[in-house]
Every structure is written in structure tokens, then in C-alpha cells.
Amino acid sequence: MAEQTRENHTIYSIDAVEYRYEDADALSGINLSIKAGESVVLLGANGSGKSTLLKMLDGLIFPTGGSISVFDAELSEAALKNEGFSGTFRRRVGFVFQNSDAQLFSPTVWDEIAFGPLHMGLPPEEVEKRTEDTLHILGLEHLRKRPPYHLSGGEKKKVALASVLAIGPDVLLFDEPTAGLDPKTESFLIRLIVQLTAAGKTIVTATQDLRLAAQIAGRVIVLGEDHKLAGDGPAAAILGNRKLLLTANLIHDHPHRHDDIEHYHPHSHLKDHHGREND
Amino acid sequence: MAEQISTPAWMNEPGKSDSLSMSAGRSRRESAVQKTIMGMSEAIRESVFSERIAARPGLLQETDPRIKTIGLLGLLIATSFLHTWYIVLAIYGLTLMMAFASRISLGFFIKRVWLFVPIFAGIIALPSLFNIFRPGDPLLTIWEFGGELTLGPWSLGTSLAVTHQGLKGAVLLILRVATSVSLAVLWALTTHWADLLKALRVFLVPRIFVLVLSMTYRYIFLILGLAADMFTARTSRMVGSSSPREDRRFVASSMATLLGKSHVLSEDVYSAMISRGYTGEPVILHRFRTVAGDWLWLVAVILLGVAALGSDRLIG
Amino acid sequence: MHIPDGYLSPQTAGGMWALVIPAWYWAGHRVKSTLSSRQAPLVAIGAAFTFVIMMFNIPLPGGTTGHAVGGTIITIIIGPWAAVIAISVAIVIQAVFFGDGGILAIGANCFNIGFILPITGYFTYKLLARGAAPKSPRRWVAAGIGAWVGLNAAAFLTSVEFGLQGELFNAADGSALYSPYGLATAIPAMMIPHLLIVGAIEAVMTSMIYVFLMKTNASLLENYAGVKAAAAGGFKLKPLIVGILLLLVCTPLGLLATGTAWGEWGTKDISREIGYVPEGMASLAGRWQGLLPDYAFPESEEVAAAGMGGASGEESGGSLVAEENAAESRDPVSFDGMRESTPAYVVSGILGLILVTGVALMAMRMLTGRSRGKEHLG
Numbered sequence: 001m002a003e004q005t006r007e008n009h010t011i012y013s014i015d016a017v018e019y020r021y022e023d024a025d026a027l028s029g030i031n032l033s034i035k036a037g038e039s040v041v042l043l044g045a046n047g048s049g050k051s052t053l054l055k056m057l058d059g060l061i062f063p064t065g066g067s068i069s070v071f072d073a074e075l076s077e078a079a080l081k082n083e084g085f086s087g088t089f090r091r092r093v094g095f096v097f098q099n100s101d102a103q104l105f106s107p108t109v110w111d112e113i114a115f116g117p118l119h120m121g122l123p124p125e126e127v128e129k130r131t132e133d134t135l136h137i138l139g140l141e142h143l144r145k146r147p148p149y150h151l152s153g154g155e156k157k158k159v160a161l162a163s164v165l166a167i168g169p170d171v172l173l174f175d176e177p178t179a180g181l182d183p184k185t186e187s188f189l190i191r192l193i194v195q196l197t198a199a200g201k202t203i204v205t206a207t208q209d210l211r212l213a214a215q216i217a218g219r220v221i222v223l224g225e226d227h228k229l230a231g232d233g234p235a236a237a238i239l240g241n242r243k244l245l246l247t248a249n250l251i252h253d254h255p256h257r258h259d260d261i262e263h264y265h266p267h268s269h270l271k272d273h274h275g276r277e278n279d
Numbered sequence: 280m281a282e283q284i285s286t287p288a289w290m291n292e293p294g295k296s297d298s299l300s301m302s303a304g305r306s307r308r309e310s311a312v313q314k315t316i317m318g319m320s321e322a323i324r325e326s327v328f329s330e331r332i333a334a335r336p337g338l339l340q341e342t343d344p345r346i347k348t349i350g351l352l353g354l355l356i357a358t359s360f361l362h363t364w365y366i367v368l369a370i371y372g373l374t375l376m377m378a379f380a381s382r383i384s385l386g387f388f389i390k391r392v393w394l395f396v397p398i399f400a401g402i403i404a405l406p407s408l409f410n411i412f413r414p415g416d417p418l419l420t421i422w423e424f425g426g427e428l429t430l431g432p433w434s435l436g437t438s439l440a441v442t443h444q445g446l447k448g449a450v451l452l453i454l455r456v457a458t459s460v461s462l463a464v465l466w467a468l469t470t471h472w473a474d475l476l477k478a479l480r481v482f483l484v485p486r487i488f489v490l491v492l493s494m495t496y497r498y499i500f501l502i503l504g505l506a507a508d509m510f511t512a513r514t515s516r517m518v519g520s521s522s523p524r525e526d527r528r529f530v531a532s533s534m535a536t537l538l539g540k541s542h543v544l545s546e547d548v549y550s551a552m553i554s555r556g557y558t559g560e561p562v563i564l565h566r567f568r569t570v571a572g573d574w575l576w577l578v579a580v581i582l583l584g585v586a587a588l589g590s591d592r593l594i595g
Numbered sequence: 596m597h598i599p600d601g602y603l604s605p606q607t608a609g610g611m612w613a614l615v616i617p618a619w620y621w622a623g624h625r626v627k628s629t630l631s632s633r634q635a636p637l638v639a640i641g642a643a644f645t646f647v648i649m650m651f652n653i654p655l656p657g658g659t660t661g662h663a664v665g666g667t668i669i670t671i672i673i674g675p676w677a678a679v680i681a682i683s684v685a686i687v688i689q690a691v692f693f694g695d696g697g698i699l700a701i702g703a704n705c706f707n708i709g710f711i712l713p714i715t716g717y718f719t720y721k722l723l724a725r726g727a728a729p730k731s732p733r734r735w736v737a738a739g740i741g742a743w744v745g746l747n748a749a750a751f752l753t754s755v756e757f758g759l760q761g762e763l764f765n766a767a768d769g770s771a772l773y774s775p776y777g778l779a780t781a782i783p784a785m786m787i788p789h790l791l792i793v794g795a796i797e798a799v800m801t802s803m804i805y806v807f808l809m810k811t812n813a814s815l816l817e818n819y820a821g822v823k824a825a826a827a828g829g830f831k832l833k834p835l836i837v838g839i840l841l842l843l844v845c846t847p848l849g850l851l852a853t854g855t856a857w858g859e860w861g862t863k864d865i866s867r868e869i870g871y872v873p874e875g876m877a878s879l880a881g882r883w884q885g886l887l888p889d890y891a892f893p894e895s896e897e898v899a900a901a902g903m904g905g906a907s908g909e910e911s912g913g914s915l916v917a918e919e920n921a922a923e924s925r926d927p928v929s930f931d932g933m934r935e936s937t938p939a940y941v942v943s944g945i946l947g948l949i950l951v952t953g954v955a956l957m958a959m960r961m962l963t964g965r966s967r968g969k970e971h972l973g
Contacts, residue, residue, distance in 0.1 A: 090555065095551075116555040147497065326692065359699055403602075403775075445770070447770040452774070455600075460599070487635065488680075490635050534665070534804050541643070
């Protein structure tokens with residue numbers, strides 16, 4: 001069953017999508033399709049439009065040209081006004097935001113995780129069960145009653161993840177999941193994404209972290225600084241294409257030290273330390 | 280390949296041997312910026328502290344939040360109707376007993392209320408003691424004017440005196456304010472804030488208000504953090520004192536920046552909410568269960584409240 | 596300006612709740628129709644922001660510091676209706692969690708600071724900035740004046756509420772039961788510093804924030820115009836003012852006595868005023884009785900009627916007729932009148948209010964012609 005979904009179904013098909021914001025292109029001429037069970041990484045520099053594309057995949061913003069379809073139906077503002085469609089769509093697609101503070105708006109960790117199931121109309125007993133299960137899976141039981149502002153960055157990320165997993169989505173969208181995380185939480189997150197992929201979930205991750213891409217991606221899509229597709233292919237092929245990565249401004253060179261020798265060579269930023277991007 | 284960033288000479292110079300001496304400059308009066316930072320960290324400490332009290336086992340902590348809200352609010356309303364100072368004092372005694380039973384240190388509880396009372400009630404009550412502000416029967420004459428003293432069109436009477444009525448009114452006002460504050464403090468200290476807000480549903484407060492209240496409380500701390508960071512960055516960069524004028528400019532510009540950040544945040548939160556199925560109709564789940572003890576407490580409180588009102592009428 | 600508990604009689608506090616609830620209802624309705632599901636995060640974060648900036652200390656000339664409310668600038672950005680709710684929410688949280696302002700006084704504080712302040716501030720700004728170009732200095736000047744007007748309107752209302760306690764709620768021996776000062780003391784004591792200092796800080800800070808936003812984040816200042824344009828059906832000010840005036844005039848709660856006090860204030864000794872009910876008021880009380888024949892409590896119809904007239908508490912034996920001579924000799928005013936009239940007073944107040952609110956809402960609806968807003972933003 002899982003095999004069949006994995007190979008055959010197209011989850012998203014994106015057709016000639018463009019997005020203009022205040023007279024500037026954020027995306028233009030994007031054609032893509034994403035299949036069930038794929039782990040796709042959207043690579044792009046700051047301002048390349050990868051977050052914009054990710055938000056479109058979650059129906060939070062809508063293309064100003066072209067169209068997106070999901071689960072064989074059109075994903076549009078009008079479609080999401082239909083309660084039946086939006087209910088199903090929101091249950092099947094989950095979004096983990098870069099800014100955990102925006103995602104954690106409830107009074108306690110427990111309420112946060114219960115929010116999704118509760119607003120999808122599940123009965124209270126089921127909401128309680130799911131919340132408890134999710135707390136257990138992510139080892140967050142001891143934080144149950146904590147308000148979100150008393151959590152560390154890593155804990156916040158885990159709770160944000162729990163709040164999405166409690167919905168039980170088939171498709172998970174991650175926006176810069178490792179930005180600003182401590183190494184321990186980062187490796188936890190990478191293991192989890194790998195496990196979720198193995199379990200047949202479809203995963204789309206927007207990032208500029210090449211090391212993360214190498215660890216989780218089956219397929220890599222590169223967005224250039226011109227807001228167009230610059231590359232699309234198996235992870236190994238794309239991540240080995242130095243020229244492509246250089247033009248997309250994903251790698252560059254600057255002096256750094258190996259032992260006592262300062263030298264130059266093309267070099268990628270392994271990790272983004274700069275807060276959120278506003279594209 | 281990469282360009283070398285050329286740094287000006289002063290940036291590469293090693294630090295001069297200025298010693299970090301305290302006497303080098305005059306120590307400044309606490310600036311508005313520092314005051315604000317202190318106020319903000321105080322608010323955060325306060326909330327952490329009250330959550331800790333709410334987590335302790337005790338009488339009010341273990342009472343169902345809805346029952347507790349009805350009971351304490353009932354007492355608050357009863358207090359507002361009382362006209363006899365010693366009956367108000369009795370209710371104040373009751374709050375002390377409840378604080379004790381809830382394992383709140385009495386010293387802390389009394390201090391917290393009475394530090395606040397003089398500012399809000401004392402200063403206002405003070406002038407009303409005297410006959411020049413409120414007429415009454417003199418209790419203690421301080422100064423005989425020796426004839427009617429007039430100040431322009433106003434007559435100040437023939438003497439300055441503390442009046443019987445003034446004293447009675449001031450005592451009642453101060454006791455009433457202290458008792459009301461005590462009841463509110465008990466309510467807030469012994470209840471997890473999330474439960475407290477959910478308990479408001481008993482009073483038919485619309486769900487959307489409960490949601491907004493809880494989100495507000497949560498984001499106050501985030502915005503406080505942002506503001507405190509801005510203010511701290513400013514103090515760490517400041518050399519010497521800045522004029523109030525510059526400070527005002529800084530406060531206004533940080534308010535404007537904060538406003539912009541808050542607005543972006545609200546857009547992000549909105550996305551996060553609808554992504555998880557929110558459609559504008561909030562659903563609230565609480566797991567409150569009342570036990571016999573809750574009802575017993577409520578009945579006791581209601582009886583005491585009614586007794587207070589009844590005896591107030593008989594005496595009054 | 597946050598009134599703590601203990602200063603207002605339950606009658607006044609209750610009356611203020613009765614005024615603020617329809618205001619909230621109306622604001623909530625407007626916000627829902629313009630913002631739909633976006634309202635919760637926008638209002639909540641607006642409220643959190645308001646709370647935080649109320650904590651900012653502002654340096655004053657001379658080395659002291661003061662606080663700003665920020666109500667007007669918030670209103671310019673999120674719109675008057677969302678602001679009414681946001682500021683009210685901030686006030687509720689201050690009262691409940693931080694002991695700033697009373698719990699029973701939430702009704703009064705929210706009406707003064709959460710409703711009157713943003714509404715008067717915002718519409719003053721709109722009026723003065725009408726037709727001004729986006730970068731015109733007239734805009735930030737208008738914002739400052741709006742903030743000054745809003746703050747002072749709120750302070751004035753607060754001082755009247757305080758002053759009424761001294762006028763109306765005194766024990767038989769003349770000692771104060773709640774806030775001890777009459778209108779003649781409360782109004783100048785509150786208004787002089789607000790007109791001169793507090794209002795000026797508010798105005799200066801609001802203008803400065805406005806200027807910063809003009810330079811750095813001009814789109815934020817246009818935010819509400821965008822929201823309003825997206826939702827069909829503009830906003831009509833007149834029906835709201837009519838509604839509020841109706842409420843203020845007709846509410847048979849202690850507030851009504853404003854008329855009494857204003858008529859007499861300054862010309863007669865305050866003590867002489869006690870026990871005086873103008874004829875118009877008496878006839879209004881009679882009419883209320885006609886409308887609701889069964890409300891009067893058995894003890895004394897007269898007392899109840901007097902209570903309804905608004906000048907509660909101090910009537911000698913509940914007499915409705917002006918008794919100049921009774922007041923002359925500071926007679927032992929009967930306290931019984933108040934006690935007996937209280938239940939009837941409250942019941943009549945609530946019934947009257949429901950009626951008046953219904954009429955006011957209907958009137959507003961007819962006046963606006965009700966073009967309901969769309970449910971979604973573009």
C-alpha cells in the first residue's frame with residue numbers, strides 16, 4: 001500500500017506559477033510536480049522565493065499567475081473557502097514554521113498540541129489521546145503544563161513539530177527547520193525527518209543549509225536568485241554540481257582556517273545563523 | 280577570488296589601556312530606559328513566581344477554577360456593597376485565612392497588598408480627612424483660623440480639622456481597596472493563567488475573547504522580550520548620559536519598530552493558526568471536574584458573603 | 596487612570612459594565628465582519644503591544660518619567676473596532692494578572708480607556724487629517740492632537756465617575772462610602788494634570804511614533820485603510836454617536852445624575868444638592884414606572900422610583916420633590932432609602948438598559964442601512 005502511494009501518486013502539480021509582490025517578482029515560471037513519499041529539498045539563497053513557494057503549498061498565499069493542484073484538485077483561495085476541502089486539506093498537509101514563536105500561540109504545551117486536532121473537529125477523548133501520544137513520541141511529557149515562553153529554542157521547535165504531527169498529516173512542509181537550533185535538536189530533527197520519509201510521508205523542506213539537504217533529500221530543487229527554477233534532480237547530482245550552487249549563491253568562498261593556514265576555496269555555509277528571511 | 284574587506288586602521292588597533300574605573304565618570308541617575316527594563320523584568324519574574332504558587336498544593340489551588348472564580352468574585356461584589364468598616368475588615372480576615380490555607384506566605388501576601396494600597400488609596404484618602412475638603416464634625420482641630428478664611432471665591436471655614444466623617448470614610452475606603460486587591464491577588468496567584476481564562480466561560484464570556492486573552496498574555500512576554508533586547512542594546516552602547524530629549528526619541532523609535540515587528544508577527548501567527556485548521560471559530564477544551572469539596576467551599580463562601588451583607592444592613 | 600476596586604459604588608461599576616458590554620458587542624461585530632478569522636491574532640498581538648508600551652517609561656523634562664497609553668496610535672493602525680477590543684483585553688490582563696486597576700472596575704476602565712479614548716482619538720485624527728497627503732505634516736500633527744483629545748476625554752469621564760461617588764454615595768452621617776470627593780474636586784484634580792502634562796506626553800509620543808512610521812514603515816499606517824477597503828460597507832460614525840448618546844441619556848443608573856450635579860455645581864453648596872431631584876428627572880422616573888409597572892418593590896414605590904431617577908441614596912425618605920429646606924440644615928439623611936431602593940435600582944437599570952440597547956441597535960441598523968461586510972479579505 002505504502003509502496004503504491006509512493007510510486008504512483010502525484011501530490012502537487014505546479015504549473016507556470018508566478019508570484020508578484022509589490023511590483024517585484026518573488027517567483028516566476030515555476031513548473032514542478034511532487035510525488036507521494038518523496039523527500040524534496042527546496043534550496044535557494046535568501047530572497048529566492050523558496051519560503052513563498054512553501055507557503056503556497058500550504059494554501060497560505062496564492063499564485064498571482066499559473067495554478068497549483070493538490071490531491072487532484074485545484075488549490076486556490078476559492079477552494080479553501082469550501083469547508084469540506086479546507087478541512088481535508090488542513091488535515092493532510094502540515095506546516096512547520098521557521099519562527100516557532102509564531103507557531104506557538106497557546107497558553108501551554110498541552111493546549112498547543114491539542115489545538116490542531118481540536119479545530120479539526122475531533123471528539124475531546126480523541127484529542128486527549130492524540131495529544132498524549134504525541135507528547136510521548138517526542139519525549140515532551142515533562143513540558144506538558146509549561147507556557148511556551150519558558151521553553152528553550154530546541155524545545156520550542158519540538159513542540160511546534162508535535163503540534164503539527166498531532167494532526168497526522170501525509171504531507172509535511174518545513175521552513176528552515178534547523179535555523180538557529182542547537183546541534184542536539186538538529187540531529188534529532190534530521191533523524192525524525194528521515195524516519196517520517198521512511199514511513200511514507202511526503203516531505204518538502206525549504207532551506208539554504210546544504211548539509212541538511214545532503215542528509216534528508218531524495219530530490220533537490222534549486223531556486224535561483226532570478227526567482228526561477230535553476231535545477232531539479234536527484235540529491236547527489238544537484239549537490240555535486242558546484243557551478244549550479246555557485247550561481248544560485250548557495251556556496252561562496254571566503255577565507256577560513258585549517259589548522260594554521262588561512263586559505264580560499266569554494267565553500268558552503270553549513271548552517272544559517274541569520275534569523276528569518278522575509279521573502 | 281573573494282574581495283578582501285578593507286578595515287580602517289582604528290578598527291585593527293589593540294584596545295587602549297583605559298582602566299574600567301568606576302570613578303572615571305559620574306554615576307548617572309537611573310534613566311527612563313533602565314527603569315523600563317527593570318519594570319519589564321519585574322513583570323516576567325512576577326508571572327513566573329505566580330505560576331509557581333499556582334502549582335503548589337493548597338486550598339484554592341485545588342478548587343475547581345470555575346467554582347473559585349464564582350466564589351471569589353461573589354465576595355468581591357459583596358465587599359463593594361458593604362458600608363461598615365469592621366465587616367469589610369472581617370472579609371479581609373477571611374482572605375488572610377484563605378491565603379494561609381493555600382500555603383501562600385502571609386508575610387508576602389500582606390506586603391504585596393499593602394505596598395500597593397498606600398499609593399492608590401492613601402494619597403487620595405488623605406485630604407478627605409480634613410474639613411476643608413469634605414465638611415464634617417471636627418474630631419481633632421489642628422488650626423483655628425480665628426475667623427473665616429477665604430481664598431478667592433472659596434471659603435475655607437473657620438478652622439482646619441480632621442473630621443469624624445473624614446476619618447470614617449478614609450478607613451472604609453482603604454479597607455475596601457485592600458480587601459478587593461487581596462481577593463484579586465488570591466484569584467490570580469492560585470490559578471494557572473490558562474485555567475483562569477478558560478474559567479471565564481462560566482460567565483458566558485465569548486470563546487473568541489477567551490482565545491484572544493490567552494494569546495495576548497502569551498505574546499506579551501514575547502514582545503516584552505523584544506523590547507527588553509532593544510533597550511538593553513541601547514544601554515550597552517551608551518557612553519555617558521543621554522538627554523531626556525534623546526531618550527524620548529529613542530523610546531518613540533523603539534515603539535515604532537516594535538509596532539512594525541508586532542504586525543509582522545500577527546500575520547505569521549495568523550498563518551500558523553489557519554494552517555492547523557482554525558477557521559475563526561475557536562474551540563476550547565478544558566478538563567475541569569468539580570468534586571464535593573468544591574461545592575462545599577462555594578456554599579461556605581456564599582453563606583459568609585450573605586452573612587456579611589445581612590449584618591451590614593442590620594448595623595447600618 | 597486605571598480605577599482600582601473600592602473607589603466606585605457597585606451601582607456605578609455595574610452601570611459602566613452595562614455601557615461597555617454593548618460597545619464590545621458592537622466592536623466585536625464590526626471586527627468580525629471586516630477581519631474574519633484574522634481577528635484573533637491581530638487583536639491579540641495589538642493588545643499585547645498596547646500592554647507592553649504602557650510599561651515604557653518616558654523621560655520628562657525635569658528628570659521624572661511618565662507613561663503613555665498609546666491608544667490612539669494603535670487605533671490608527673488596526674482600526675477603531677479592533678482597537679476597542681485590543682485595549683480592553685490589555686486592561687483585563689493588567690487588572691487580573693498585574694493588579695493594575697480593579698476587577699469590578701474593568702467595566703469602567705474599559706469604557707473610559709478602551710472605548711472612549713480610541714474612538715474620540717481616532718475620529719479627531721480622521722477629521723483633522725482628512726484629505727492630507729500621505730507625507731503631509733498635517734497627519735502627524737493630527738495624530739498628536741487626536742491622542743491628546745482621546746486621553747483627555749477618557750480622563751474627564753474617569754473624573755466624573757469618581758466625582759459622582761462623592762456626590763451620591765455617602766453614609767447617613769455624611770461620611771464617604773467610596774471615593775470621597777465630589778465633582779467640584781475630582782474634575783479639576785484629574786483634568787489639570789491630564790490637560791497639561793499627561794495629555795502632552797501622549798500627544799508628543801504619538802506624533803513621534805507617527806513620524807518614525809512615516810519614514811520607515813509607511814505601509815503600516817495605511818494598514819487599516821486597506822482592511823476597510825477590502826471589506827464592503829464603510830463605517831458610519833453618526834449612528835454610533837446617536838446610540839451612545841441615547842444610552843447615556845436613558846440609562847437609569849447613577850450616571851444619569853450627571854445632569855443634576857452639573858446644573859448645580861458651583862452655585863450651591865454640595866450638601867444642599869443632596870436630596871434634590873430636578874422635575875424633569877422625576878417625571879422620567881414616573882415614565883419608567885409606567886413602562887414597567889411591576890418592578891417596584893413592595894416597601895416603597897416612591898423610593899424605587901427615586902432610585903431610578905438616578906439621584907440615589909441620599910433622598911430624605913425617598914421624597915421626589917426638591918427640598919431646599921431639608922438640605923439647609925444638613926439633616927440626617929436617611930440611609931434606608933438607599934438600601935431599599937438598591938435592588939429595584941439595579942433591576943430597573945438592567946431592564947432599562949436591555950430596552951435602550953435594543954432600541955439603539957435597531958436605530959443604528961436603520962440609519963446605516965446595513966451593508967454587511969464581506970467575510971473574507973482580499
